[in-house]
Amino acid sequence: MGRSVIRSLSVAARESRNVVEVLSSRGLLGHTSNREKIVEAAKSPMKVYCGFDPTADSLHLGNYLGLVALKWFQVCGHEVFCLIGGSTARIGDPSGKSGERPIMSAQSIERNSIRIEQSIKRILGRSVKVVNNLDWVGNLSFLDFLDTIGRNSRVGSMLNRESVRSRLESPTGLSFAEFSYQLLQAYDYAHLHETYGVTLQIGGSDQLGNMQAGVDLAKKLKPEGETLHTLTFPLLTTADGKKYGKTERGAVWLEADRLSPYSFYQYLIQAQDADVTNLLRKLTMLPEESISKAQEELLEAPFSAQRLLAETLTRDLHGEDGLASSLRATDVLKPGSRLDRSQISAELLLSLTSDLPVVTVKRKVLLEISLKSVLLMLKLGKRSGLEQLLRDGHGYINNERLEAGDRRISEDDLLEGQVMLVGAGKKKKGLVRVKDEPGPQ
Incomplete structure (x- = not known):
């Protein structure tokens, strides 16, 4: 979004509407600890945070809801924080999960954290404050954990939270590490409040129990402190209630190298x-x-x-x-595209290697075989069917139709000597990349 658009939105939002009203009108308001109190608090600049565990090297479309909500806080004049869970990612949030997450290495979490921070700053701009809970949890001894957090947490309340109850009733059960996840997230809120003056945590509706634990812990650690608030946004779902943001290949990632x-x-x-x-x-x-x-x-x-x-x-x-x-x-x-090779670049085709069937062939080998062989390599049809398709004039190289029959691949078919687009009919398409070997070909 352009800066001029954000600036005009900011002026309009601050002059006419409270951020809570804006979120409500956009379908981004779920449960609140106390809506009236948050509306009142939001009349002055607030400090608000949302957490993201670096369980992958990219955020996905579901995570983006939290970033959009934070962006609305920004344009309404509030200060936003993003927390990266460098420590909590090593445990795994049991919320909404039927089993325990695979254990991640510290190196993977660190690499993911760096990438996610870069993504957050690209989306929300330089004004966002990005923190990592590894900075305050990483040096916390087990005895300090028990004394500071465990002593101020009631097991009964923890057991009553939906994320815990559902897993306790499941065949896999719940490990002590996962059971403790809510305590660490609670400590995050208490720490951000004490260190930065954050008074509002936002998150998906599945985070409600963990967020409330943060309010409870902060109040016990500092009974005379400010009132802390929580606000959830509904998860991204379709009209019939199914979770939105999934494909056959997995999540809808926000980074171009994970999803083009x-x-x-x-x-x-x-x-x-x-x-x-x-x-x-x-x-x-x-x-x-x-x-x-x-x-x-x-x-x-x-x-x-x-x-x-x-x-x-x-x-x-x-x-x-x-x-x-x-x-x-x-x-x-698109099927039947009329864009020919003069309108297609090698750079464009190479950017689509995650979207189409791809085969890499040595240059010498490629120049000795025909289009039919290439189509077979790409599994765009069976031999007999492809032979008939080519006889009928439905073979394509770089969207240019072969009139009839098969032919050998030539150097001229390769865009910039690197890649070509082939088709078996108007719909089935694939890419051929060339592999050059050192020395004589």
Whole structure:
């Protein structure tokens, strides 16, 4: 989102609406510890935080809800903190999980933490304060843990939390480490309040129990301290209640090297009509007037709202260049595309290696085989079917149709000598990368 847009949103939000009202209107307000008190507190600048465990080297679309909520706090004049769980990631939050997370190495967590911090700062800007709970939990001895946190926590309350009860009743049970997760998250809130003056924690609705534990612990550690607040946002779901942000290949990642801008764009543009308005409202900061207009135009212009969603989010997360490459790739890969090799670059095709079947072939070998062999390598059809398809003139190299029959691959077929796009009919496409070997070919 451009700085001028954020600036205008900031002015409008501060002059006309409380951040709690803004979040409510965007579908980003779930349970609150006390809505009236938060509304009152938000009339002055607040310090608010949201936590992210570095269990992967990229955040995903579900995490993005928290970042959008923080962005609304920013434009309404509040100071935002992002907590990276360098210590809690070693335990794993049992909330919403049917079994214990795999143990991660300290090196992996550190690498993930660095990447996630970079992502957060790219999305929220330099004004966001990023902290890591490894800095205060990493040096906490077990005796200090028991004395500072354990002594001020009631087992009965911990057992009553849904994330704990559901796992205790499951076949896998709950380890002591996972049981302690809520205590460490509680200590995070108490520490941020004591160190930075944070008075509001936000998080997904599945974090409610852990967040309340933080309020309780902070109050016991400092009985005369300020009132602390919690606010949840609903998880990202479809109209029929299914979790949104998953594909057959896994999560919808925010980093381009985990999910290409093209795949990200394609995922969003395929949103159902019943979901798209909700997604526009929750995941973008477009004005309500633009969202209402997009909803009205759906009947007359199918997929117009989906295009608005896909283009807005792709631009927000991958910039103008990412959006441009996504649109270009969409044009190149759509069935029956008329874009020929003069309109396709090697750089564009190489950016799609995670989106299409890919085979890497030695240059010498490639120049001795035919298109049919390449299509077989890519598993775009069976031999007999491909032979008939080629006889009928439905083979493609760089979107250029072979009139009839098969032919050998030539050096001229390779874009910039590196890669080519092949097709078995208008829909099935794949990439061939060239591998050069040292010495004589």
